[in-house]
Amino acid sequence: MRQVILGKSGLKVSAVGFGGIPIQRLSPIQAARVVRAGLDLGVTFIDTAASYGDSEEKIGRAIAGRRDNLVLASKSANRTRDGMMGDIDRSRRHLGTETIDLYQLHDVRLESWLEISAIGGAMEALLEARRKGWINHIGFTSHSVETAMRLIEEPVFETVQFPFNLITREPGERLIPRARAEKLGFIVMKPLCGGQFEDAELAFRFLNAYPDLVPIPGIERAAEIRQIVAVVGSGAELSGKDRRRSARIVDELGKLFCRRCGYCMPCPEGVPIVLGMIFESFIKRMSPKLVTERYAGELIDKASLCTDCGQCQEKCPYDLPIRETIKRAAGLADDLLREYG
Numbered sequence: 555m556r557q558v559i560l561g562k563s564g565l566k567v568s569a570v571g572f573g574g575i576p577i578q579r580l581s582p583i584q585a586a587r588v589v590r591a592g593l594d595l596g597v598t599f600i601d602t603a604a605s606y607g608d609s610e611e612k613i614g615r616a617i618a619g620r621r622d623n624l625v626l627a628s629k630s631a632n633r634t635r636d637g638m639m640g641d642i643d644r645s646r647r648h649l650g651t652e653t654i655d656l657y658q659l660h661d662v663r664l665e666s667w668l669e670i671s672a673i674g675g676a677m678e679a680l681l682e683a684r685r686k687g688w689i690n691h692i693g694f695t696s697h698s699v700e701t702a703m704r705l706i707e708e709p710v711f712e713t714v715q716f717p718f719n720l721i722t723r724e725p726g727e728r729l730i731p732r733a734r735a736e737k738l739g740f741i742v743m744k745p746l747c748g749g750q751f752e753d754a755e756l757a758f759r760f761l762n763a764y765p766d767l768v769p770i771p772g773i774e775r776a777a778e779i780r781q782i783v784a785v786v787g788s789g790a791e792l793s794g795k796d797r798r799r800s801a802r803i804v805d806e807l808g809k810l811f812c813r814r815c816g817y818c819m820p821c822p823e824g825v826p827i828v829l830g831m832i833f834e835s836f837i838k839r840m841s842p843k844l845v846t847e848r849y850a851g852e853l854i855d856k857a858s859l860c861t862d863c864g865q866c867q868e869k870c871p872y873d874l875p876i877r878e879t880i881k882r883a884a885g886l887a888d889d890l891l892r893e894y895g
């Protein structure tokens with residue numbers, strides 16, 4: 555497996571990492587089998603999060619005895635010092651490690667950065683955790699190009715994790731060149747468009763043109779990681795025929811795919827638009843019980859406040875059918891509550 559240095563962090567990782575969202579849906583034994591299949595193929599980089607249900611615990615069990623050769627990354631969306639400190643400590647225990655190689659601020663936006671960097675904010679905990687040896691490096695994840703462009707300027711960050719795929723290509727214009735210039739390691743989330751793009755061959759041929767970036771596809775089956783490692787290992791890029799085929803698929807999917815950029819927000823009625831837009835992909839990728847407990851009630855209650863004013867759709871640069879999607883998501887949430895509530 556080709557190795558990549560994650561920018562100024564100096565962390566050396568396999569050219570493709572293991573994304574820990576989908577293993578929430580698996581039993582601990584199945585999860586261990588999938589994680590170990592990745593390790594056996596030479597994957598040395600695993601990314602998870604405090605908020606991914608029991609993903610950290612499953613990974614911790616799966617890597618027992620094999621920790622030394624791995625680079626572990628996790629993240630927390632906690633914005634306060636105490637909350638972040640608690641999450642980092644829990645992540646260490648769940649992953650069964652004294653030190654987490656890379657800890658990231660999860661899903662940052664400019665508004666939350668103000669809270670994170672204020673006195674008593676989460677950044678204090680990250681710096682303290684690094685001093686204590688609980689974590690080695692600090693990064694952030696975001697879905698907003700503006701936020702990422704701003705945070706890249708902060709010397710504390712050594713990596714950025716951002717979506718980049720056949721549909722979400724905007725980062726290739728400004729963000730990736732800027733991250734390279736500032737020597738931040740670039741971790742690619744959603745290389746398969748959050749599970750919506752089924753053709754891994756095309757998705758990873760596209761990314762093979764960016765060999766200094768490290769994609770972390772969410773993996774649920776050993777066959778998936780085998781296929782992805784083979785495509786990345788081949789180094790093959792999109793052929794002319796691939797480009798034509800992917801253009802057709804992207805054209806179709808792009809009309810429905812929410813980039814989580816947040817341009818449609820805020821809703822004057824308080825409808826959690828982005829949650830509504832990505833709810834269906836949550837159901838596909840996370841534990842249905844967890845999705846029910848965490849999100850279904852909130853979505854049903856708040857989606858009912860929508861007055862159909864249409865402001866969100868006017869602001870979405872991708873012309874997504876937001877109102878229709880939120881209504882469908884609320885219906886799915888209702889079904890989930892009946893089954894798991």
Ligand code: SF4
Binds near residue numbers: 812813818827828831
């Ligand atoms: S609905 Fe449109 S504007 Fe809103 S987060 Fe999704 S892609 Fe962005």
Ligand code: SF4
Binds near residue numbers: 820824825876
């Ligand atoms: S259409 Fe509904 S969700 Fe969109 S901004 Fe108006 S009230 Fe909010």
